[in-house]
Amino acid sequence: MSIELRHFRCFLAIADTLSVTRAAERLHLTQPAVSRTLRRLEQELGIRLVDRSTHHLALTPEGLAFRDRAAIAVAAFDRALGQAGHTVWPLRLGHAWSAAGAYTTALLRRWHEEYPDTPLELLRVDDRTAGLARGEVDIALLRGEVAAPGLITEQLTTESRVAGLPADDPLAHRTSLTLAELAGRTMALNTVSGSTTLDLWPATARPATSITIGNTDDWLAAITGGRAVGVTTTGTARMHPHPAMAYVPLSDAPPVPVVLAWRDAPGHPRIPDLIALARAVIGAAGNAAADNHGYGGGVGARRGPAHHSGE
Incomplete structure (x- = not known):
């Protein structure tokens, strides 16, 4: 058989x-x-x-x-x-949350201008690799650790971490916070596609309670509903502003790498073009911002797991 x-x-x-x-x-x-x-x-x-x-x-x-x-x-x-019956082959760009952050609109518009014959479909997939490992997308924008085998990753930039708080929280009007100031609160942790775990805190000063969340929408609802607070990146703050939500910079939390990932196998013929455009739109702008703000993320392609600590 x-x-x-x-x-x-x-x-x-x-x-x-x-x-x-x-x-x-x-x-x-x-x-x-x-x-x-x-x-x-x-x-x-x-x-x-x-x-x-x-x-x-x-x-x-x-x-x-x-x-x-x-x-x-x-x-x-x-x-x-x-x-089979169509001449147009869309390029599927996956993301688990926040897409390309502040650079999302620029990336999509530049692609439409430069490659009008190939639609770029931005798809959110609540999965650690945004559907890439399972073949649901052709290429993906990911944050934090990328441990799936058979993928090539390229770090484009980094995003600073911020605390997510209800807008009426006593800490919401602070200009900055530390991880220690959040340790006594219940943390909302996105264990499906997020980049924050309790390992972000020292072993002796971790939050005692947490709730498990499966996607960004539920993460936002848990915080705005007053059930918990959270830690995410500036990309979430830019892509998901909410009148009942406050994002406060964290002064002592390491930044989160933003990487582009694709399978180490033949794929969509436009993947190299999107990689080059992402370098130009996200990488260059992100590195310039990093120089101005004192944090950075180098650019370099690598095969296999990309390990980083730290929605």
């Missing part, structure tokens, strides 16, 4: 739902059919993708690694079919 696209789709449904029953409902198949398809895929690959030894279905380490490769293959197939 050869592996077919239906085997990939079946496995991805199981990986997404972590349930054979729910996967069968999604695919409009019977549970035995889904189980047989998964078993045949594992036999063909010679690896175990799903751990069935517990009460709750879970992916094995091999299953987790294969999930991303399968998602890329299915996305490429679907996109090829979708583009």
Whole structure:
């Protein structure tokens, strides 16, 4: 038996739902059919993708690694079919939050002016790599740590960290704050796509309580609703102003790298053009701002994980 696209789709449904029953409902198949398809895929690959030894279905380490490769293959197939009858091939630029910050409008307008025949689609995907590792986008603007294998990253600039507070908070009218002044508060942490963790604070002075958030909208709602405070970057302050929200600079928090990432594999032919334009629009302007404000972020492409500490 050869592996077919239906085997990939079946496995991805199981990986997404972590349930054979729910996967069968999604695919409009019977549970035995889904189980047989998964078993045949594992036999063909010679690896175990799903751990069935517990009460709750879970992916094995091999299953987790294969999930991303399968998602890329299915996305490429679907996109090829979708583009078959069209001459325009849009370039998909992913971001998890705040896009290119203050440079977003300039980047989009410059692209439209210089490459009018290739639409640049800006897509927010609530994922650590903004959908890049799963094949949902062609290239991505990311912040902080980029640990997914098979990606090339280039740091364009850095953004200063700021505290996010309710506008009526006693600290909201300060000109600057320190991390220690936030340690006694409940922190909203975006664990899906954010760049801030409790490791930002010294081990002996970390916030005692935190709430887990899955995206920027919920992060903003938690803070403006008075449930918590947060730490983010100037990009969020510029892209998400809110009358019930205050952003206050943090004087002792390290800046967050802003990187452009793409897969180390053949991709959209316009990716090099977007990289060059991002260097010109974001990199040059960002480095000039860094020189003026005393912080910097060098420019250099690298393969593999880019590790940085620190929405």
